[in-house]
Amino acid sequence: MAGQKKIIENDNHLLYNTPICGIYAQLIYRRKCNLKEKSTLNINGQLSLKNMIALVIRLSIPAIMAEISSIIMQYIDAGMVGSLGENATASIGLVSTTTWLIGGLCISAATGFSVQVAQLIGAERDEEARNVFRQGLIVALIFGAILSVTAISISKSLPVWLGGNSDIHKEASRYFFIYACALPATQLRQLCGSMLQCSGDMKTPSILNILLCVLDVIFNFIFIFPTRTVTIFGISIHIYGGNLGVAGAALGTAAAEVCVAALMLLAACVRSKKLSFKYGGHWKIRGRCMKTAAKIAVPTAFEHMIMCGAQIVSTRIVAPLGTAAVAANSLAVTAESFCYMPGYGIGSAATTLVGQSIGMGRKDLARRFARASVILGMVIMSFGAVIMFFVAPLMFSILTPSPEVRRLGTEILRIEVFAEPLYAASIVCSGALRGAGDTLVPSILNFVSMWGIRITMALVLVPYMGLHGVWIAMCVELCIRGIMFLVRLVREKWLKKRVVVID
16 A cells, blocks of 8 residues: 555656646545545556546636637627628628638747747746746737738738629728737737646636637627617617627727737736746747747648638638628538537647646656547537537527528538547647647648648539538548548657757
């Protein structure tokens, strides 16, 4: 008994090196080290599979709730804009893939620094982690400003380049211009949120991202519609409205981004137990940090460019099919996100757990956390796919009043549900690999999958099947992508990577 307790104590000492694993290991240790029950750790000093999955769930829940709330708010958002008619929905749908591309670049810039922070904290090098955070803030401000100026400069021409109908060019351009103005705030929110997650604080960024969604809806409610009187429980309330339509939706999102970016910055710089400025650090730019950030971020940015570039081309393929097809395609993507956003929440947890395990020098934990996360993601997204298949008509009845858009949207969404289990594998595998700093190979896999399979198939099928052909191509591609990522994970070459240099 004494020998077994010693094994548990030694392994828990290693687990304490991470803010997340340590807390959970202590709780389990206190409950179970009397050895009358099965220990959290087996004789080899490993977390049991049951408790490992429980830990992944515990870390994923805040991020999943944030993602789900985001989707619910997007439904409300889309419903608000959808009430203005097909043209309003199509205006936002036309530029949505471009906004995803820019958002992906913001995430990539944040990832270059946050993965370093995860591994440094895992290695108990908190001061260096704070230094990396500060350097990340400098880069975020510069990069966000560059993105904003670039996006503003193309806002007038973008709807034309994307091949949208002339009657939606003006509104699409105004929407994208306002979105571009808020990009510095978006970049800061992404960086601080990612830093907090990788430092072990999943709760704070999740709560703030939920707040982002709530504020978005509130501001949209004010800016989109005209001044009006609303009766609630027999009480008449006079509500001011900007009556800005599509531009109001963009302004509402921008205002929410600025508010939450300020709160996220406060949480990371002042309140964080690992990153706060009050614990010391310096602002000096280090060549090693910048080089490592670029090594992680550039392939990640390339990946997002590949993915969103292909989605932009898909939008260009859909655009000639008519306004109803563009609106149905845009709303179906929004509806599908109900299913796949939990995967991104689990992927975020996987990035943190794998990154901190690698930083600790515990490749065995990194391997098991990655596999447990993937299994959990596939199970949850499969369950979500079943629900989505049956409630698709209800979703579109909420999102749009157009019968044609409802019919098309329901049909294409039901095609996609069959890809969700393997789509989950690709999402969570990507998060786990990112935690190890393995970003180059995943970007290559995405390039082959998106451009070699999805776009090629869509071009072949669209002349014969219309919008349905685009979504069949998407379904096939997502299945193949998931298989490729699973092979990458199982082969374990990513375990040899470590972005933190040991001096």
